[in-house]
Amino acid sequence: METDEDVQARGRALSSPVRLRILRLCLHKARTNKEIAEVLDLNPATALHHVRTLLATEFLKAEEPRTGNRGAKEIPYRATGLSWGSRMPNAAPVLVETFLQEIDGLGPSEIDVWRLGVRLNDANRAEMMEKIRHVFEEYARRESDEDGTATSIMLAHHIDRTAD
Numbered sequence: 001m002e003t004d005e006d007v008q009a010r011g012r013a014l015s016s017p018v019r020l021r022i023l024r025l026c027l028h029k030a031r032t033n034k035e036i037a038e039v040l041d042l043n044p045a046t047a048l049h050h051v052r053t054l055l056a057t058e059f060l061k062a063e064e065p066r067t068g069n070r071g072a073k074e075i076p077y078r079a080t081g082l083s084w085g086s087r088m089p090n091a092a093p094v095l096v097e098t099f100l101q102e103i104d105g106l107g108p109s110e111i112d113v114w115r116l117g118v119r120l121n122d123a124n125r126a127e128m129m130e131k132i133r134h135v136f137e138e139y140a141r142r143e144s145d146e147d148g149t150a151t152s153i154m155l156a157h158h159i160d161r162t163a164d
Contacts, residue, residue, distance in 0.1 A: 009056070009057050010057045010059070010082075010086050010087075011088060013053050013059060014059075015088070015089075015090075015094055016050065017094060017101055018050050019050050019053060019059075020083075020094065021040060021098060021101060022036055022040070022047075022050055022051065023054065023059055023079045023083055024079075024102070024152060025039055025040070026060060026078050026079040027078075027081075027150070028144050028150050029078075030063045030076035030077060030078040031076060032068070032074040033047050033048050033051055033075070033077070034068075034074065036051065036077075054077075055077070059079065059080060059082050059086075060077045060079060060080065061077065061078055061080050062077055063075070063076045063077065064076075084137075095154060095156075096154075096156065117160065136153070136155070
């Protein structure tokens with residue numbers, strides 16, 4: 001049974017753009033701490049701190065150790081998918097910052113961006129968001145396509161206070 005302490009620890013674990021990026025990196029492919037540090041341009045000790053936090057909160061799991069290039073034991077880590085349904089207090093700033101870090105350096109052809117302005121009452125806005133959430137959840141639960149390309153989608157919805 002999940003305790004309040006577990007929920008708080010998981011919320012803290014998800015409060016870091018670096019940890020969210022680690023989860024994304026390890027979602028479709030198990031990666032070692034060294035690989036994580038290289039991809040994210042982190043000091044390996046810093047990466048290990050974040051990996052340990054994600055392990056302790058069950059967002060990452062260790063796979064079978066393997067032998068690295070120089071014969072050293074390496075432990076690959078894979079995201080468990082637990083983060084998808086976890087509560088994240090004050091998520092918007094962390095998710096936006098994570099998204100901005102992930103798209104940094106991408107060319108215009110590597111990013112699809114849509115922006116839509118609508119005027120909906122509370123019921124219709126709730127219906128729209130539920131439909132979008134349903135589509136996201138459907139794809140989040142699918143098995144990865146072996147021949148697929150890893151992609152990320154972020155949806156941000158806000159009340160437009162300037163349009164009133």
